[in-house]
Amino acid sequence: MLTISKRGQAMPPSPIRKLVPYAEAAKKKGTKVYHLNIGQPDIETPKAMLDAVRHADFKVLEYSHSAGNESYRRKLVEYYHKVGITVNHNQIIVTTGGSEAILFGFMACLDPGDEVIIPEPFYANYNGFAVSAGVIVKPITSHIDNGFALPPIEEFEKAITPKTKAIVVCNPNNPTGYLYSREEMEVLKQIIQKHNLFLFADEAYREFCYAGEHFSAMQLEGVDNHVVLMDTISKRYSACGARIGAFVTRNQELLDAAMKFAQARLSPPGFAQIAAEAAIDLPDNYFDATKAEYQKRRDVLVSRLNAMPGVFCPNPGGAFYAMAKLPIDDADRFCQWLLESFSYEGQTVMLAPATGFYGTPGLGKQEVRLAYVLNAEAINAAMDVLEKALEAYPGKLA
């Protein structure tokens, strides 16, 4: 019989997108749906980026260098310098979104059957890239009670086996919003040095830190060969659809290997590289307004959530996500019920059940992720809906 691969069967569907059909059905009924389920910001993409594409003067849309246009990589060096990361343009491979940077890292550093440790809850698509690369994800649990701080060193050491090749840290974190401190990053450094591991640093939300300065894994000293930065412009400039990211490391052997994967797929997207290059010349205060806007939204969201009976939401230090514990039997059921069976004044809210962000089955059943990608007014309206929903939900816990 003609069958698809075991890998194709094992590939996880997106836990964020699986509720989409219910949302579509709700909209068809005329219900307004507040989308707090997905990290698609409503912030406008900077006009300078769009204009750069509009005014680009070329006749043939050619392949770029497989590592990305050199002019863009040289500008990226400037950007990284500003955020305290010293690299040169040959240490950067421009990728098709942060997604491809993660895939290149898994492919070039780990073999099928090798293990990667990731503090859970974690960005669900790491699972997909792990399945693609035949890599086993070993989650270690961070807890909502202490705001999802880095698990203690002993938890890492318990999880390390001879097959362990890497640790992934997403900082600030998606889905928890947790901002890792310099001290926590130094703990990770000790672990990767002692056990000879790669550290994959997903810093997609670097600019959005509210509880202190961002400390990049690339700023750790003495571990140049261990650290890979998996970066993206998607959230930074509200340009998710561009599909431009970067694979950055000072490990030459790894760069050479990653370049072979980059050559096989020829080049990253052309139009979007023009937009991304223009972004580097945005004024230095560009992020001030965006960050202030996200912080305002966070404050509204978190205070509204914590004011609801039985709800706990630790204050996220960065990114634009919050995890909340709700007094409910089952987050998947609740999120589906919100779309399928509930509305308040013709409105409902779409949330991401946290179960999809945990690697350990059974965890996150009372938790949801909320992306504060809507303005404060909409968030307030969505919280009104959620408050009423928690009162009405049949599976409410006492």
Next chain:
Amino acid sequence: MLTISKRGQAMPPSPIRKLVPYAEAAKKKGTKVYHLNIGQPDIETPKAMLDAVRHADFKVLEYSHSAGNESYRRKLVEYYHKVGITVNHNQIIVTTGGSEAILFGFMACLDPGDEVIIPEPFYANYNGFAVSAGVIVKPITSHIDNGFALPPIEEFEKAITPKTKAIVVCNPNNPTGYLYSREEMEVLKQIIQKHNLFLFADEAYREFCYAGEHFSAMQLEGVDNHVVLMDTISKRYSACGARIGAFVTRNQELLDAAMKFAQARLSPPGFAQIAAEAAIDLPDNYFDATKAEYQKRRDVLVSRLNAMPGVFCPNPGGAFYAMAKLPIDDADRFCQWLLESFSYEGQTVMLAPATGFYGTPGLGKQEVRLAYVLNAEAINAAMDVLEKALEAYPGKLA
């Protein structure tokens, strides 16, 4: 010790791009290099495509649907209808270049250790996607003497094992330019039916057929579940840098699996989808001029090559590549020598050694691939250079 993966080590470097440093050095010396080594056409990208991006009116560059914008997929249905392929928009996943369509096919249909049969010489990057997916490429040899026709059915049956899951056919072929006849496609159908295999059809050059009509694998009857079309706009509209392709199949189970890979990487590039959608509305005669231009170039190239002593170049029926057998000891050495040690009136030529297109070691040592992506005048000049080079080359065969 911190080491990269075995997969990262096994990943093949691009055979087309490995001579680039020698070309750069030649240019630094002031030598003009005619690039016949890579399939980057000089044809202008249609202005309507670039204008569509220039005039696109949006504020936020959002993620698109993971399968690509529905509006674009609906337009693609029109395009496929025009070329005789009946599909609906849910049978199309827009990919990041044809590259990603190939990767999705390998990932979703084959498991590590499974085998795929590919007539050699073949597009070298299939090797890279095979290594990424842990898949073994089993080449069966097509021969320059009969213009690289499909090898006889017995050759396929000799290569088939219980691990064989798919056959790749690139039609018209890169690197040989061979255009498979309907009869040959029907032979492939018999094989995939008898042995229950997938047929991956790379039809990137569909519009460029000079020796007859194109017959698509999607037009084979009764094998809907077997056939996957791996498509791209790169060559069709001279838009290689856009990175827009398509994964097309009528096999629902396979579509569902491929969609999970598509969801993990979120969406295909946004700007480029706008350009690609505009391309569908180009006038029906758009390809006439491009095709006539390529045909003229082919005629110049092939006649010039066959006029050189000891050179044989079968007349390619499609695409914009020709393979030529040269009276030389070693194509890799010759191509490097052209860049490093030879010039004629301040000019030299860059070719792709055919060795990189064969899976069987040792084959293709007297062959080179020439991409006729320059205008006829430049091709004539490049042929003058090649003629002189063959006279001067120290490794010339009698």
